[in-house]
Amino acid sequence: MDCNDCRTPPGPRREDLLPASAERSVKVVVVGGFGVGKTTMVGSVSEIRPLTTEETMTQAGVGVDDLSGVERKTETTVAMDFGRITLDERLVLYLFGTPGQQRFWFLWNGVIAGALGAVVLVDTRRLEESFPAMDRLEQGGVPFVVAADNFPGAPVHPARELRSALDLPGHVPVVDCDARRSDSSRDVLLTLMHHLHDSATATREVL
Amino acid sequence: MSGDGRAAGEGDWEEGTPVPLYIVTGGRTEAGEERVLDLVTLIVARSEPQPGMRPEHVSILRMCTGPLSVAELSAYLDLPFSAVQVLLADLVGDCLVEARQTRAAHTAAADPDVEILKALIDGLQRL
Numbered sequence A: 001m002d003c004n005d006c007r008t009p010p011g012p013r014r015e016d017l018l019p020a021s022a023e024r025s026v027k028v029v030v031v032g033g034f035g036v037g038k039t040t041m042v043g044s045v046s047e048i049r050p051l052t053t054e055e056t057m058t059q060a061g062v063g064v065d066d067l068s069g070v071e072r073k074t075e076t077t078v079a080m081d082f083g084r085i086t087l088d089e090r091l092v093l094y095l096f097g098t099p100g101q102q103r104f105w106f107l108w109n110g111v112i113a114g115a116l117g118a119v120v121l122v123d124t125r126r127l128e129e130s131f132p133a134m135d136r137l138e139q140g141g142v143p144f145v146v147a148a149d150n151f152p153g154a155p156v157h158p159a160r161e162l163r164s165a166l167d168l169p170g171h172v173p174v175v176d177c178d179a180r181r182s183d184s185s186r187d188v189l190l191t192l193m194h195h196l197h198d199s200a201t202a203t204r205e206v207l
Numbered sequence B: 001m002s003g004d005g006r007a008a009g010e011g012d013w014e015e016g017t018p019v020p021l022y023i024v025t026g027g028r029t030e031a032g033e034e035r036v037l038d039l040v041t042l043i044v045a046r047s048e049p050q051p052g053m054r055p056e057h058v059s060i061l062r063m064c065t066g067p068l069s070v071a072e073l074s075a076y077l078d079l080p081f082s083a084v085q086v087l088l089a090d091l092v093g094d095c096l097v098e099a100r101q102t103r104a105a106h107t108a109a110a111d112p113d114v115e116i117l118k119a120l121i122d123g124l125q126r127l
Helices: A036-047 A102-112 A128-141 A159-165 A182-204 B057-065 B070-077 B081-093 B114-126
Strands: A024-032 A053-058 A073-086 A091-099 A117-123 A144-149 A172-179 B043-044 B097-100
Touching: A024 A036, A024 A102, A024 A128, A024 B114, A036 A073, A036 A091, A036 A117, A036 A182, A053 A102, A053 B070, A053 B081, A073 A102, A073 B070, A073 B114, A091 A102, A091 B114, A102 A128, A117 A128, A117 A182, A128 A144, A144 A159, A144 A182, A159 A172, A182 B057, A182 B114, B043 B057, B057 B070, B057 B081, B070 B081, B081 B097
Parallel strands: A024 A091, A024 A117, A117 A144, A144 A172
Antiparallel strands: A053 A073, A073 A091, B043 B097
16 A cells, blocks of 8 residues: 555546447457567557557466576566457457467466457467467357558458468358557458358358 | 465466456356456445555445446556456455456457447437
8 A cells, every 4th residue: 555546546538438328349459470460450440549558467477497496486578458449338359469479378268268269469460479379269159350451562362361271170261450540440340240140140041 | 486385376477368257246146157256347436435444445346436447447447457457356246346348257248239220320420
């Protein structure tokens, strides 16, 4: 209880308040490597200025000298930027930018559990960086779409080439996007929702 | 370290599951299914702050006069998600806040119904 507690917490601005009737919330994860544009995408479609939530994990140090008998602990803090879109009086969508690298996977349990789906944001100059994240999403049963962020100067891959380079099954949508533009980021989310909708109705028909 | 037992359970999280799941029961679960607070669970205050409350609880009750997600609370309070979960578990347990859209403790991806997906598509198309 230090002086931090004496301050009046900032809290949401008046214009950032949700409708009192909001009762359903869904979570979409934007996964990608460092510098790929996760935060940019979250920020371009969010109705609020992106916020940051942190998680800290204490773990036994890796590579500790066995002979020492002393366990060192390391503390890792990871920040996730997130944004929000109010869809109607009841329904709110949250978008979490989540680091895709393996060393951040301790975060994933809390983020992908219950997630509606994910956007895998890929940098076409570093395609291989997205493989582990896509594997992990598949294992977790989280449906995803792949969005290639169009960086200036990045090679333009037609979706077909990208699909084969990423070894993606035919049902996973692949789209181009410009994460800086809200309409483009919105279209990526729409692609994900249509994909989920199609899968849900297809499953029902089979049943 | 051991022996006095006073600090048991404090500061010794080292399990493989890094985000501890704080189970929210409050005596209101259905069919015995464990529900937990998600990052996107919406919290609404059901009480005014009371004298003698922890400052963090007071802050939460003040901020949640309308619905606010756990993630937003974490950001505004500048506290990790797991810490906010603990604070909220107390408040939910005492029925001082309402938690909308908790999720099942053991779940992988969401299994949304078609109605929700349609609402999401409609809403995004209106943007």
